[in-house]
Structure formats: C-alpha cells, structure tokens
Amino acid sequence: MGGKVTCTLGEVKNRADFIIYWGGNPADCHPLHFTRYTLNPKGKHVPEGRKGRTMVLVDVRETPSVRFADIFLQVRPGKDFEVVTTLRALLKNRPVDEARVAETGLSLDQLRDFVGRMKSARFGVLFFGMGLSMTRGKHMNSAAVLTLVAELNAFTKFVSMPMRGHGNVTGADVVMRWSTGFPFGVNLSRGYPRFNPGEFSTIDVLVRGDNDAALILGADPGATMPQPAIDHLARIPTIVLDPKVTHTSRLARVHITTATSGISAPGTVYRMDEIPLPLKPILKSPYPTDEEVIRRISERVRAKPAWLPASYAKVPCA
Amino acid sequence: MITLRLKEEPSVPIEAEALSPDVVAALRRDEIRALPMFLGKRQVRVGDFFEVEGEASEELEIHGDAGRIKWLGRGMTRGRLRIAGNAGMHLGAYMKGGTIEVSGNASDWVGGEMSGGLIRIGGNAGGQVGAAYRGSRTGMTDGTILIEGSAGLEVGMRMKRGTIAVKGSVRDFAGLEMKGGTIIAGGAELRTGAWMMRGTIVSLTPIPLLPTFAYACSYNPTFLRLCTRELRTHGFSLPSEASEGSFRLYTGDAAVSDRGEILVWQPRVS
C-alpha cells in the first residue's frame, strides 16, 4: 500500500536489540525464528545474544510465545488498529483521548512507555502475523504497522516484516510480480494482467461464484474457506493438483497426485524475507511434478482451436 | 432514448464499459448490438445479452438484474444512464459528467476516482464508494454520489473533493485517508475518518471514534445548512436546525493531521 521498510533476517540477527512480535505466535508457527534469527543468536553487533535483546509480544491472548517475551501487551480483540494509530500520534507528541485508548485493553501510560522503548532502540524490528493481517481491518492493520515503522525511522533504525504462511507463499508472490506486476489476485481474462483485491482475490471470487471452473494447486480452500466458497467449488468443475488427497480433492472432479516440492521436486523457495534458496530433491517420486502436469495440460489446451481470441477487441469507452 | 433489456443472466461477470452515453450517443441500433463486452475471457456482443431498442441517444436505460455487469458508465462525460435493477462493480468509475441512476443495489467501487457528475443509488452500495483504486494517491476529485440504502467498507477512501451521502449506515473505514470533500452517513461502524488529512464526515447517529480524534465543541456549522439545502433537492433530508439539535465536532486524525472533521449529530433532548 504505502511501502515497506524491511531487511533480510541476517540484519535482525546481527543488530536487533528490540524485537516486537504483533499478532503472531512464532513459538508454534515459526519454530526456528527465535533460535535462528531474532532472540538467541549472538549477532555481529549483539554479541551477548539473548541478553542484548528485548522482546515485546503483542497479542489478544497468551500463546506459547509469551514465555519467550520480556514484555507482553494484551490487546483486546479487534483493537490493534486503534493501538497502532495511537502509537503514530504519540510518536509525534500529538494528543489522544485517554478513555478511548483504554478501550483497547492497554493504557495510555503503557503505550507511552512502548513508544519510548521503540524510539530508544538501537535497531528495532516489528514482525506481524495473521493475528493482525487476517482480523478485522485486514490489510489496514498491516498498513498501520508498516507506516508506524516507516515513521520510527525519523528517530532510530526500525524495520518490519510480515510472518509469511507455510509453503512458498513468498515465492508465488515474487514470481507473480515479475511476470504480471501484481502479487496475487491477478486477472488475465482481458489478455493482460489486472489486479483488484476484493474483486479478483480468490476468496471473493469463490464466495460470489464469479468463476465457472477452478484449478487448485498447492492449496486447500476446501478446508479453510467460508462455506459459500466451498459449496461453489463443489458445484463447478474443480481440478486439484496436490501430493495429498485434500479436503478440496474430495469435492473436486479431478485430483492429480503430484510430487512434493523440496522432497521430490526441485525449484526455488523464497524465504519470508525474499531470499531465494534452491530446493534440492532427495527422494524420487512415482508422481509427476506440478510443473510437468501443468505443462502437459497447457500443451493440450494450446492445441485446441481458437484457444485465444485472434485479437482482443478494444472495447470502446468514454 | 436507448433501452437495453437483459435477456439472459450471465454465468460469470460481464465487463461492459461500452455501455455509457458517450459511446452510444452516435450509434445506430445494429452498431449498439455489435458493441463488444467480455464474458469472463470470451468476447461477446451486447446483442447476445440484451434486446436493444432505440439508437443515437445520450439517454441509456438498462432493464434487468445487471448485478454482474461491471463498468457501466465508465468514464462518461454527459447524458443519462438509468438502470432499472441492480448494477455491478465499478459503476460510473472515472466518470466526468452526466447522471447515473440505479433503482436497485450497486456493488463495490461506485464512482471510483470520478471527477464529476451525479450518481444515485436507490438501494445499497458496496464498498469503496468514490474511492481511490489500490495504490492511487487520490480517490474521487469531484461529483456527487447519493445512496438511499447502506454502503460498505472504505467509503470515500482518499477522496479529495465532492460529496457522498448515504442515508443508511456505512461500514468500517469511511473517509479513510480523506483529503477533502464531504461524506454524510446515517451511521457508521469502526474507524471512521482513519488517518484523514482534511475533509468533513457527518454522522447522523453516534459512532465509535478512534482515540486520535478530539472533541472540540458543539455547534451548527453554516456550511452544512447549505449542503442540506442542496441535498434536499435530491430527496435527502439532513437535520441542521439549532432547534432540532447540534453537531459535536471532533478533529483529527492526530496520527497525521488536525484538520479533519467528524461531525456527530446530537438531537436536542426536550
């Protein structure tokens, strides 16, 4: 949205003395985060390791990550945006309404203290998870912490990073961007890439029933999406490519078992900080890779008559 | 007048930016029927989905449930587009002039980045009314959007000028990052005026406010009386008389500015 101030994880390892985790539970979801990158390592400029770092956990409930935190700030559910907006104002010494701050579950004093700590950090980092990006406010919650961090750079060195989900979400984002310009929700119906979250993002398309076929690769919407989306997938011709038979497979017309990436299929995975790492398969699989299957489908589609319009009509408009 | 009657519901959304007064104003009936639209990735013609009557007119009327027909009136500069039914996304996006009227509901992005003209929705609208498209710094820069029912998220996001009036309630983030203009709503959910720089948001019922908005005073602003008069001609009634009550003025958003205003109507208790 407005940009992002970030770094690769080695910078956090080597420099960070103030680490915030907001809306995430790394102890369960990113189990090597603390030991490899953020808390335990002896960094080039943090030779004392854990003792040289302060960790603040911000979340709506106590998770297993709490016991690794030096400070735990419990926000009321659905109040993260209010907290971050308040922090942005406090950063600029602007007045805020104390009573409405208290509704967030945190007091004005707590937030003032938080801002003070952020400003006096030598190198601060804010990691944010799905507790922020998937709760009420969604992309605006993410935008809020990203903007706060950008503004903190007027005072000290501060960076932010989203805690990406499993699989190669970051890789898909990277490849989509270089080939279409957009990270997700890309529509190619008019012959060129278009992007509009809410209109072309998967969950919205499925819930509204805007598509009449679906090819699902490496995802399981049948397990995670709202019921209208699942019902729609069951109604239309749905094809699933996955190493396992998934929830989606069970309501699909076709399931093709493919080799597991990273174990049997080569490629590149992009880490959450967008560092590309090579995948070197170690086991042979009797199943084809996703790439092979897509290529074969693609070839057969290309052989069909008029699979693309001879030319895309330029639709006249005002 | 040109009348289009929807004869078949599309199986997937149709994109029909050709359906605007500017395009049809000089076209014969067979030319209108031959205008291209996109049904998903397939090119179709207007005549495949609509019965067409009339020709060469700036008055275009669509009958039927066009709730899946997107981009109607895109960029129009003149004339009148009426939809007797629902309308799909991006209705009147980039519009510069003329009038759009919808008897039913509209979807998301009504009047996206418009710069002039009038849009009236008889039912509900979706989100992002008069808003900036993703990444753009500015939303609508002028024009008027009137909604009889309710509206969704991010109404008037990054708008710079113009008026949006919603009789019903709006959802979260009305007036998000607003730069100017006026939004009037019957009520709102959370985070109204978030990060607004300038502009005025009026709520006719009490609404939750961010901690970064400060109460300034209670009064009956003159400009609102003018606004009220204007809106009354469109069938929108706004209270404004001191005898009926007053507005509580909140300024903010302190995270970015102190020149944004939220006015919340406080009826006089007698």
Added chain:
Amino acid sequence: MLRITGGKIYDPANGINGEVRDVCISGGRIVERVDGPEVRTIDASGMVVMPGGVDIHTHVAGAALNFARAMTPENHRVAAKFIHSPTLRAGTGGTTPTTFATGYLYSGMGYTTVNEAAVPILSARHTHEELRDTPIVDKSSCVLMANNEILLDLFEAGETERAKDVLAWLVWAAKGYGVKAVNPGGVAAWKWGKDAKVLSQPVHGYSKVTPSIIIAQMAAIVDRLKLPHPLHIHCNNLGMPGNVSTTLETMAVLEGKRAHMAHLQFHAYGGEDWHTIRSEAARVADFFNAHPNLTADAGAILFGDAVTITADAPWQHLLYQLTGRKWGNLDVENETGCGIVPYVYKGNNVVNAVQWAVGLELLLLIDDPWRIFLTTDHPNGACFWRYPEIIHLLMNADFRRESIRKLPSKALKRIVLNDLDREYTLSEIAIITSAGPARALGMPRKGHLGPGADADVRIYNENPNRELMFQHPRYVLKGGEVVVEEGDIRKVVDGREFVVRPSYDASVEEFLRPLFEQYYTIAFENYPVERERLEGADIRDLG
C-alpha cells in the same frame, strides 16, 4: 543468411559514417559476404542502419525492482498493456515493466543488450531468474560490493590481497559481469540509520576505512582481476545540492585508474540547499574531459512519472521525508540495501528543471561521445522507452531551446543549457547508444557491424522528428533473426547472459565459510548461484 542492402550505415567503431553499404549476416554474426539462393534480402534503401542499442545502466530485474513493482500497482494500471498471444506473454510496461514486457520494449526500440546495474549477491539467484524471463535481449549484471562488510572489514585490516580474492569469489558466486559501488560506506552506515557524506571520514563503525579507500581499493582490484568493465561507481551524496565536490573528489581519488561513473546527472549539482541548487555540469565536464580513464552514463531525467530505485538507501529515506511519498526499504544482511520512492518530475518545479538541464548539459559538454552514454538510470530519471525523446533534444537545438523556454524562469539562471548550440549527429548517437557502451562494457562483439560482431542491428526510417524516428525502428535484428518489424514483435528469441569468472585463490573459501556461517543466515553451500540456473550463459574466464 541475410543481406541488408541500400541502407546508410552508421558503424562508428569501424569508421563508417552514413555510407551506403551492404550488411551481411550468417550464423547469427556479421560476415563479409553471403551468397546463394538461401539469402533473404532486406531492402533498407533510404534507411539508417546502426548496431543494436546497448544500455549500460538500467534496473530491470531482481529484488529491488520487484519490490518497486509491488509498491506501484497504480502505475501498472495506466501502463502499456502487453496482450498475450500464442507467441507473446502478457505483461505491463510503464515505470517498472514486467520481465517479458521489458524484453519486448527494449527490442521494440532497437536495443539488444542491457546491463542490470545493481545485484546483491544474496538475491542474485532471483535476478538471474528474472533475466531468464526477459526475452530477446542479451544481458549482463553488476554486483554490489562497496558496502559488503566482509570486504570492508578486510580493507580496515589492510588485507588487500585477501580482499581481491574475496571480491573475485563473490563476483563468480553471483555470476556477475561487473562490480558496482553504490554510495561506498553509506549503505553500510545506513544499517544504523546513518550515511557516509564525507569521503575522507571513516565509515560509521570503522576507524580506518573511508569511502575514498573503498573506491580506490576496489578500482585497483577490478583492474588487477582484468574485469572487462571497470568499477561502476554511484558516488556518495547522490541528489544533494552541492554534491559536485564529492563527485570531483571521487574522480580524483581514482588517480588515473579506469572507472565508469554512473548516472552522472544526479551528481553534478551546486548550491547549498533546495532553494539554491544549480547546475555544475560544466565543472564536472571539464574534469571529466581532462581524465580519459573515465567513462560515464548520463542518468538524464525527463518530466513525468518515475520510480527511484537505488541501493542508496539513506538517500531514499531523505526523499521520503522531503516528499511524503511511499517509501520502500530493504537492507540486505552484510552486503547492501535498497530504497524505493515513486516520484514525478514536474516541468514547473525549479529543482526538477535544473535536473533536466544537467543531464543534457553533460551530454553536450563532454566532448568525447565514446565516453558519455545515453541513459536515464531507468526508472530513476525516466523510463528507458523514452530515450528517443532525449535523442531528439540532443540532435535538434531549436527543439531544445523551445523546451528550455517552457522552464520556470527561476531555473534559467541556474543552468547553462541555453548557451549550448551543439547538435549530435547520427554517428554520435550511434556511439552513445551502442558503440560507446559496448566498448566500456568490454564486449567486443557488440556495438559494431564489422565481421565477427553479433548480428544485432536496428534499421530506421529517416525522419527529422528524431523522437519518432528512434521510437519506431523499421526492423530490429537480434543474433541475425528479425525480431521486430514495423513495431510488431515477429519472433521471440532467447538472449544470453554474459558472466565473468575471475581467478582467485581457492583457499579463500576456507576464509569465507566460517565468517559466512557466523554472520549470514543461510547455508554457505546455498550462497553461490548454480551455473545450471543461467540459461544461455556466456562465461568469460579471466584466468
């Protein structure tokens, strides 16, 4: 086999200046002659024939550019649309074209070789993946080194021999072609929120290493390793009023060692602040003219949309604070950083007007076209597909003066452009867009039409409107294949990637491994880019 007949040949590397001659092509190369019934003839009568364009400094692939794509969906919405077809991939043009569109746009303009100017080693794999998806053009890349902390630590310790081996190892690990120095010391200092504004002052966190030392040492190493392209330098204090002194000092520090000065326009300002900023292109040009060890590219700006993308991260934080625009920043552990701020250059803005003039002044005041090349530091100054606008401004003094008249009057006192009458000839344009950059890059088969050259050729209809002329080549050939004809992409071929393999003492790996494991966060085995990942690699052993 192909014969181009009747065209006016501009092949300055071989002394041909507008002569009507045949150009013969066979096996993807220029040859003396072709015979037989298999020969296709292109009748280029009345047309202008030049070697394919070579862009020595552009940002078209990799993490920084891809980050910029993420930040500017609104630019893609209004950009040129590339419609997919059975032969062409979909894409968007604009300020940060997608990879396939990049290849189509460059070749559509007659350019056949591009040098990606900034690659971090840690994400070099990503850069090569994007370059692989950039069709038609040949590619090379410059690897970012001047803020590499392993190198800086070695310079601090005075270990120049080891530094040479490390640098060589890193170039090969990144599968690069050249070495890039961006704001030496400044990006390392930015890791703590600081910068390096004084060349003689130690870099933050060090007591001996200064930006001057980094520049001098790196230039010396690049020469010792016999890299075909000299050290490619983006000076400290980019964009700042008064930075001319830093630029002159940088050039002086080189003490006659060869170097290529990147986007010189951004480094030729006088004045004390944004209200007094003025052109010092004349001073820079004077020094530059007197020092034949240097080449430069213009980095000119044009009014309109741009996206500033640079490894100069501290500068970008400043630009964000000045303009309030979106700001992206990505610090790369131990190596470098990048900053991104979308920007619009406005004709009525005095600072932008001065910048516009400075780029043109440098191109006109630097005498030798073999040493100053046409670039806009795409997409920092302007989009590469607008180069023809600059060609027109260089070739037509009347048009240039008309444009100067539109500038705000305050700017006129700060620039000398109006006093300059020089008009570039077609031969000189062929030099600054092809022959010169090819020579500076050390690519002997590029930039000319002599036998043995790669058959990369552009053919134009003559047109006094040089902008139109250079925007629409009649034909473009790449490796002897007609890829573009009358604005249409006729054939999509794969380009090659030029890579060098400098020699180094193999024991340097034993030095690097423990450092790497201590300071980085990936396995040492995964650091070097695998040779197999490069498609069509042209590897030059410098052994």
